[in-house]
Amino acid sequence: MSRHIIVVGAGSAGSVVTRRLLDAGHEVTLLEAGRKDENPAIHDMGRMGELWHSEDDWDYYTTPQEGAANRELHWPRGKVQGGSHSLNAVIWVRGPREDYDRWVEEGATGWGWDQVLPVFKRIENTTVGSDELRGRDGLLDVSETAYERHPLFESLYEAAQQAGIPANEDYNGAEIDGVGWEQLNIRDGKRLSTFRAYVFPELDNPRLHSVTGAHVTRLLIEDGRVVGVEAVVDGETREIRADEVVLSAGALDTPRILLLSGIGPREDLEALGIDVVADLPGVGANLHDHLLAPVIAKTTTREIGAPGPGQPISQMHHFSTFREGSNVPDTQPIYFMVPMADETMTVPESAFTIHAGLVRPTSRGTLKLASADAAERVLMDPRLLTTEEDVASMVASVKQCRDIVRQQALVEGWGAEEVYPGAEVQTDEEIAQYVREHCVTYHHQVGTARMGTDADAVVDPATLKVHGVEGVRVVDASVMPSVTSGNTNAPSVLIGERGADFILADA
Numbered sequence: 001m002s003r004h005i006i007v008v009g010a011g012s013a014g015s016v017v018t019r020r021l022l023d024a025g026h027e028v029t030l031l032e033a034g035r036k037d038e039n040p041a042i043h044d045m046g047r048m049g050e051l052w053h054s055e056d057d058w059d060y061y062t063t064p065q066e067g068a069a070n071r072e073l074h075w076p077r078g079k080v081q082g083g084s085h086s087l088n089a090v091i092w093v094r095g096p097r098e099d100y101d102r103w104v105e106e107g108a109t110g111w112g113w114d115q116v117l118p119v120f121k122r123i124e125n126t127t128v129g130s131d132e133l134r135g136r137d138g139l140l141d142v143s144e145t146a147y148e149r150h151p152l153f154e155s156l157y158e159a160a161q162q163a164g165i166p167a168n169e170d171y172n173g174a175e176i177d178g179v180g181w182e183q184l185n186i187r188d189g190k191r192l193s194t195f196r197a198y199v200f201p202e203l204d205n206p207r208l209h210s211v212t213g214a215h216v217t218r219l220l221i222e223d224g225r226v227v228g229v230e231a232v233v234d235g236e237t238r239e240i241r242a243d244e245v246v247l248s249a250g251a252l253d254t255p256r257i258l259l260l261s262g263i264g265p266r267e268d269l270e271a272l273g274i275d276v277v278a279d280l281p282g283v284g285a286n287l288h289d290h291l292l293a294p295v296i297a298k299t300t301t302r303e304i305g306a307p308g309p310g311q312p313i314s315q316m317h318h319f320s321t322f323r324e325g326s327n328v329p330d331t332q333p334i335y336f337m338v339p340m341a342d343e344t345m346t347v348p349e350s351a352f353t354i355h356a357g358l359v360r361p362t363s364r365g366t367l368k369l370a371s372a373d374a375a376e377r378v379l380m381d382p383r384l385l386t387t388e389e390d391v392a393s394m395v396a397s398v399k400q401c402r403d404i405v406r407q408q409a410l411v412e413g414w415g416a417e418e419v420y421p422g423a424e425v426q427t428d429e430e431i432a433q434y435v436r437e438h439c440v441t442y443h444h445q446v447g448t449a450r451m452g453t454d455a456d457a458v459v460d461p462a463t464l465k466v467h468g469v470e471g472v473r474v475v476d477a478s479v480m481p482s483v484t485s486g487n488t489n490a491p492s493v494l495i496g497e498r499g500a501d502f503i504l505a506d507a
């Protein structure tokens with residue numbers, strides 16, 4: 001029987017859910033707060049930087065972070081069809097077996113590597129790697145050759161190996177460690193978001209009602225059952241009803257909608273005068289993110305030049321393990337052909353960045369409402385760098401990135417010279433302070449409505465239904481119990497596919 005389902009958010013996961021429900025004959029109302037994905041800077045990977053602070057960015061900021069020199073960090077998030085997949089660097093990293101087996105240990109029964117691998121294969125359309133591990137005919141292109149490689153990256157690839165980092169032909173294969181060319185979601189030289197790959201071809205489908213400029217403020221709940229949503233559409237508050245609601249608004253907005261609807265920690269909700277529908281302490285808890293800190297070098301004998309049309313400004317990354325006893329990498333530096341400098345830095349035009357990167361954070365924070373008003377700013381406090389392990393991984397990663405800059409391939413090929421952290425930053429304490437003063441997000445916030453069956457879990461891992469409330473599921477990056485050890489888009493798309501499977505199994 002055909003059902004009418006509301007999907008909130010046309011991002012990485014919501015686009016996948018929408019397509020799979022349409023394919024199965026259901027009716028979908030897809031509500032997206034942002035506008036159509038028509039900004040040319042979305043489609044040209046060389047222009048990614050223009051999207052930050054633009055109309056297509058939610059333009060969030062954290063609360064002041066004690067671990068990061070009391071700074072409020074900018075957290076860009078896609079507010080547009082495609083969601084953060086329309087703003088991101090389209091790097092496709094599934095993460096190793098251990099990430100998913102860890103999810104099972106954390107309570108997400110059924111999400112182990114053996115269960116998720118076939119779903120990853122269903123998503124992918126790639127020629128990389130082996131048939132056993134990679135998908136060949138999915139809807140989402142994954143390629144390391146569909147973009148023009150810049151000669152600087154050839155030298156970076158060599159330099160990383162000169163620094164002792166092994167080359168890895170397929171970091172989405174059996175092993176993640178080592179340096180490799182990024183596998184990107186690109187088609188015909190342009191960004192391929194899941195909105196473009198999954199929903200765009202269906203825009204004429206009469207069972208799809210795709211609405212932009214529709215900001216969902218809360219769930220409509222009658223007798224403990226979600227019956228629809230309240231949304232502000234073109235400035236007018238509307239009620240939209242359906243058989244079921246899927247929240248795919250991302251790790252920062254899904255918990256916000258739940259909290260505004262009375263689903264969350266009782267004490268916090270009561271303090272704001274919000275009627276409690278379900279006392280779920282885990283909503284907004286467990287907020288965590290990956291972190292970057294730039295190592296910037298200038299080139300003195302050869303100009304890097306501007307990226308060509310469609311040329312991604314990041315083409316390479318590597319994974320390294322520093323944490324003792326760990327069998328998965330805790331760091332993932334990412335390489336850019338431009339200086340990723342902050343407002344306190346002065347850099348020459350021809351400069352590149354090797355961003356030191358933490359991908360196994362142990363710091364955990366919270367997302368809370370400041371008031372019951374849906375238009376108010378939300379308090380996002382990831383408590384960055386509040387554990388010793390996190391600081392130690394970042395320090396080790398910065399040292400390794402500096403070492404790459406000093407290698408022959410960069411010094412002889414480009415006359416590379418470090419500009420930041422700079423000569424005055426030498427001891428571990430000085431590097432840690434540099435990290436605190438200059439770290440930025442890796443854009444991988446997750447965990448605010450995590451899967452599990454314990455008292456703090458928010459959704460059931462077998463269905464992604466919200467505990468204690470009927471008629472609503474969470475299908476996006478919020479449900480990850482812990483962040484994977486790589487970029488988070490691939491696991492978000494995976495969650496979209498599996499969420500759709502669960503809905504279809506019930507329908």
Ligand SMILES: Cc1cc2nc3c(=O)[nH]c(=O)nc-3n(C[C@H](O)[C@H](O)[C@H](O)COP(=O)(O)OP(=O)(O)OC[C@H]3O[C@@H](n4cnc5c(N)ncnc54)[C@H](O)[C@@H]3O)c2cc1C
Binds near residue numbers: 091214
């Ligand atoms: C700048 C940047 C670079 C990144 N680079 C990479 C990368 O290269 N590789 C990678 O793997 N990951 C990357 N990421 C992370 C990755 O894009 C996200 O983890 C992933 O997109 C999350 O998917 P999602 O479906 O949970 O949320 P999103 O894709 O963010 O989708 C949420 C959608 O919901 C909409 N929405 C939110 N609130 C409401 C509301 N109240 N009403 C209606 N609609 C609403 C939003 O506008 C958005 O369209 C990056 C992210 C950013 C921001």
